[in-house]
Amino acid sequence: MSRIQCMQQMSSLVDKLPYPVGHWLSGHVQETWRIGTVSGPIVFANMTPGPHFVPSQAFVNATNATDFDTVFDNDIVGSLGLAFDEASPVGIEILINYGPNTTSGRTFLSNVFMQNASAPNVFTVLFGRSGDLDETTEGVFTVAEYDPDFIAIVDELQLPRFPNPTDLSQQPRWSVVMDGMTVNGQPFKFNTSDVPGTPEGKIVAMLDTGFTFPPILADVVNFIYRGIDGAIYYYSTGLWIVPCLNSTTLEFQLGHWRVHSYSS
Template sequence: MPTHASWQYATEITLGGSNYSVVLDTGSSDLWIGARQTPNLKLTNTTTVSANLSYSAGWASGYIDFAEFSFGSYQVSSQAFLNANKTYDLEALSGYDLDGFIGLSFDQQSLLDGKLLNEWGSETVLGRSVLSNLFSQNPFLPNYITILLGCTGDLEDTSDGIFTVSEIPKDWELIQNTTHIPRYPKDSAFWSLLLDGMHVNGVAWDGWKSSVQGTPAGKAVAVLDSGFTHPRLPQAAVHAIYSQFPGAFLNDGIWFVPCNSSASVTFSFADWEYPVHPLDLTTVAYAPFSDGKNYTYCVNTYQAAEDGEFNGELDLILGQAFLRNTYALFNFGDRDVNGTLVSDPYVQLLALSIADDILDDYAKSRAQALSQLPPLATIDAIKAELANHKSDLPSETSSDYASWPTSASASAGTPSSSGVSKDEKLSNALVDTDGSDAASQVLSKVDTFGPVVVGLLAGNVLIGLVLLVLGVCLCIRRGRTVGASPRGFNSAYVSVSKVDEDGTYRD
C-alpha cells in the first residue's frame, strides 16, 4: 500500500525584479530558483562558479549569480543565489508553481558560500545567505526569525501561516517568556537541540542512545526542519509510539493504525514538554482492495530512520508534523563588528496545544474527516490485503523532500527514504490529515507590523489517484476569522514536496 503525502510551506520573494515562490527551509542555508523554468531576471553580477544541489529524486545545477533581493520591507542589493539552468526530476516543484528554496539555517553549511570562499579567498563575504545579509546590514535589529506553520480546517485546502524577521506579531509576544533552548552541539550547522525525552501516554521512553559524541546519557540531538514533512526517529522510538495505539500492528516497517485510535505524545526540551496533536501522528489513506472497492486506513506519520542514516551528526528530525504544534523563534545569536559570535544561537518554542484538550478535538476532527472518505477497513481486512500483496509492499511510508549540505563545500542532499510500492492494484495517494486555522486571529492584524511579515504558502502533494485534502489538524481551536494577507502578499496553498535524498542527513 503506497503511502506518500507531503506538505510544504512557501513564501513569495522578489529577486532581480521578478516574483518567485520559494519553500521556507530551516534545514538548509542557500537560495536557489529555477525549478519551473530558467530564470529571467536582472542580475547585478555573474560568476563562472558552478554548483549542483543534488537530491535523491533529482538535482538543480547552474551558476552562482547575484541579484537584488527583497521581501517585505527588507532588501539585499546583491544577493548570491544558485541560478539554476537545469533541473532533473523536480516536477514536484515545477508542477505546483514553486521556484526553489530559501534556506533559513546557518552559513557554515552553505554550499554557495563555501564555493565562493574557495574561489575568492577566506575574506569574501559575498556568498553569505539571505538572512546573514539581512542581519549584517541591519545591526540594530534582533537576529531572529519566527515561524508558525499554518494548518487548514473545515476541509479547506488553503491556509496562512506566519514568517517574520526580527519581529514578533501582536498576540504572540508570550513566546518571549519561553525558555531559551540552546543550539546543541554549540558548533552545529543545523538547528539542532538537546532533546530531554519523549513521553507516550504519560510514560517516559528511556531508550535514547545518542550517536552524537558528547551527548549526555539518556538524551538525543534533534533537528528542527520546516521543510521536512515526516519526522524521522530511531526505530525503537517509533515503535514506542505506535505500539501504544490500540489495535495497531507493524508490517514491513509500516505501522497500520486504526484511524479512530490515538495516543498522547510529547517531546521535552529544556524541561518543558511540547504535545503533538494526534492528527499529526497518523496519515489517512485509501486504496482499492481485492474486492474492487476503496477502503480507508491509517499509517504512521513519524517514521523510522535507518541505522547510521545521520552519520553521527544527529539522532532524529522533528519536521512539520512536530513544528505545526509550535510557534517557533530561531535566534542566530549576536556578533560583534568583526563578525565574531558573542552570544550563542537558540530556539524558543511556544506550544499551541494543551495535552488534556487535544484528544477530544482529535476525536471530533477525525470523525468529520472520515465521514467524507470510503468506509474504514477493519484491521483484519488490512492484514488480509497485505498478505495478498506481500511481495509488493514498500518498507517505508513515504519519501520526504529536503536539502542538507554537510559542509560549505559539500553538495546539498536530504534524509533518506525507501521507494514507494509500484503495485498498480494498490496504487493510491495518502490524504494528508493536517488542517487548522491556528493563525487566523493573528493574520487580520499582521498588515500593521514590520520590519517584515511574509505570508506562508502551504501545500501538499498527493501521489496516485486521490486528490483530497482533509482539513482536520486543528493546531489551535479558535473561531475562524478572515484577515488580510500579510504585507500585501497573496497567501494561498501551493502544492509541492521537498525532494528526498540518498541516506545521509545533510543540511
C-alpha cells in the same frame, strides 16, 4: 509589524523572485537535501521577500533539479534557505573565488541582520493547520522581528544549539538536546547517543521546517504507534495501519518546553 504571509506550501514565501542583474560566477554549485538535489551557476540578484530588500544576493540559478516534482507541481520555483553561512555551498564557492575577506556569499538571513544591527537576529515560523479537505492554509514567517501575537517568546528561556562545532569542516545545524519523549504519559528510554558530548539518557534532535519524512529510529516509531488503539503492524510491508479516528498523545521534552503532538 511587516510580516511575510505564506501559504502552507510556502508558494508565496518570496513575493518577488530574484532577477538576474548581469553578474554571474563561473563554476557550478550543488545543493543536496535528504530528498532532492539542485545544481547550477551562482547568480547575484536583488531580492525582495516581504518588507526586506537585499541588493546583489547570491543564490543558485538551478539549471538541473532532481526529485523536485512535487515542489514544481505547486508552482514553487525557488527555495529560501534558513541555514548558517558556514553551511552554504554558495558561500564556500564565493570564498574560494573572492578570498576570505569577502562578504558577497552571505545568506539572505545574514544580509538582513547586517542591515539593522539593533534588530534581533531571529526568524520565526508559524504553521497554520488545515482541515482534512483543505489543501492550503495561511502561516507566518518573520525575519528580524517577532510575531506580535507571540511576543511573550522574547522572555522565554533559550535552548542552546548542540552540538556547536568550532571546526569549520563540521557543518552547523539547527539541532538541540531532547530531554525525553512520552507516549500516553509513558516515557521512552533512548539508547546512548552517537553524538559526542550528549548527556546520558538524552539525544540530539534536528529542527526542520519542511521535511516530510524525518528519520526516526524503528524502536521509537514502534513505541509511538503501539500506543494507538487498534494499530496493526504488517511485517510484509514494514508499515503500521492505524484506524482513522484513533490517536495517541505524543510529547517531546526540550529543556523546559513540552511539545505536544497528537499522532494518528
